[in-house]
Amino acid sequence: MTLYECTFCALSTEEQLQALWRKGTFLAARWAGSDRVYLYHMSTFFAEVCCDLSQKQLRIRAFTSPQNLEAYAASVTLDNLEQ
Template sequence: MAIPSRASFDQLPLSERLGIVVFEGTFLATRFEEEDTVNLYHMGSFFAEVYYDPEVNHLHHCRTFVRKEELEDYAVYIDLPEL
């Protein structure tokens, strides 16, 4: 299955978006926001974040973006050893 454009992707029901992200996207990183675990995926021409509530074991939101500035939330979770 090919990854749809961001505009088409955003119009799909949540269950379809989650399936496409998990099976077609490239996992990049995880961050934590309040009670949620947020996983970041690269989708070719855009990024997708999948929000997971571990307390109730539920994927409840999928957000897309293209701006590089929105990746800054993940910077605190990157640890590079001394070179």
């Protein structure tokens, strides 16, 4: 599934979540103010699932630009890499 060609953005929120859970790879989680943000990777794009503390509001943002990954740099660790 690609971001634009397979119309990920045209899917309903529920369908986007199902696609992320079935075909996506969970990469990281972070806080953005009072929102919890979960990062997933699909084959050709990334998606963030943002939810408020009560998890009553949910937003999904899909993107291809690596610049949007900078917010996760602080939580990346390379300690577990084999030498």
